[in-house]
Amino acid sequence: MAGRPGTNPTTYSPSLKTQKTRSTIFKDQEIDWVRPDGRGFQQCRPAFFRTGAVTAASGSAYAEFGNTKVIVSVFGPRESKKAMMYSDIGRLNCNVSYTTFATPVRAQGSDRKEFSSMLHKALEGAIILETFPKTTVDVFALVLESGGSDLPVVISCASLALADAGILMYDLVTSVSLSCLGKNLVIDPILEEESYQDGSLMITCMPSRYEVTQLTITGEWSTPKINEGMQLCLDACSKLANIMRSCLKEATTSSQE
């Protein structure tokens, strides 16, 4: 690395910041948002799942929704740290981190503490912790590329990885998010849409049991809008669960061959 100075040089990214001001888009209420990838407002991106991505882990899954690519590994149940007190139910430990090249502008690639705790809250209602007392199950997620709607993809992929690891759960956990752009509700937003959003709604649920494990709403929402948004998301969640189930079935039939 010839010419490398002693201290790290400050660098900047040459990409244009084309932030069209929001007022020009939504000033005219009649103008609708056209989604850059040509989807309808209630259309999710095509989902691709693959289990068994990491051989070193007890269970793992890879998910790709458009440009959002995530790998989740599950380790365990394994011994809890020595400092931990005895517990007659199992422990769940979650960690979400991003690669340095996941975002359009290079970032430091750190752990996302808030995503880690949200992932924990989304999964702990679904896992039957009594089946692995005294031990810990570790769920580690790495976002390879962030194309919008990252946390829902991480949650869905994590529940698939847990199923691959054989951890007992009440049901698969799926998650979908929704953005509010002016008067439009747009499901499964991409990065650009998330940057223009007025509010967001993220639901994590167990589709077969019709139970919600986590609901996160930001922004200003009226009650009928919330109801409409929730219905759309729950619908999308059950369709996603079917895709995940067929992925698991494929994995087991191909391993039996």
Add this chain to the structure above:
Amino acid sequence: MGLPDASGDLSSEMEVDAFRRLFPLRFYERHLAESIRPDGRPLGRARDTTIALGAVTSADGSALAKIGSTTMLAAVKMEVMTPSMESPDEGCIAIDFHMPPICSPIVRPGRPAEAAPVVSKQLSDTISSSGMINLKELSLVSGKAAWMAYLDIYCLDADGALFDAALLSAVAALFHLQIPAVSLNDDGKIVVSEEDGGKLEKEPVNKEKRKLTLRSIPFSLTCILHKNYILADPTSEEEAIMETLVTVVLDSSSQLISLYKPGGAVLAYTSAVQDCIALTRQRVRELQKILDEANSGMEVD
């Protein structure tokens, strides 16, 4: 303890697994005596290798390399910096190797793996001493602006031979790298040129996307020395049991770039070193072919 016989019923299969866990060294030596390894490979053969270019769209160049189960994802992102006084015509490359917690049960968040900074330093030394990249190609405006290429390599699955897979993915990512077309705007800053020709007040510094010219590409092979045996491309199980590693890095014209033997119980006599280099030479030909195929596959698209 009685050694299991070769009958095929389930009771003797369980014994084999238990024997593998309890007496790993004896398990391996029984295989080495027959010149084979538990996964069926002959001693000098590396695992199946694949390269896929362009795995990450948000980066300027990326590649996914798999050697057996060991998976590495490398991506290059270009940013602009002011070059130093001593070399105003040269850019810079910053190479970093990460082992995230997903790759292996021994890595915990907040407690980085021991192997990560070692491999990181090895990689940056190898790439800079091979002379693969001409830093002058990374210059934009002499003395004012130059490219800083951040090459980040993430281990997605750790199953032995980490340095080999990391080097392969780094080289493939640099192959795939396309430097964006940029121009200098009035504030003296470099911005990405707009695709539709753009305004004429910006003076284009880099007219169109271009690739780097790479010379003398380094390829490597890690071998394990154990008694008289030399095992090429170890898995993590083999690395854990037999700890003496030798890594040889050759370039495409078979010139030696680096030889790395970090201690170990087995001494490397000249014959062992020569054998390792011969195995590496063979491996370089295989890897060159695989890289060329991956590259031509990309150009067809």
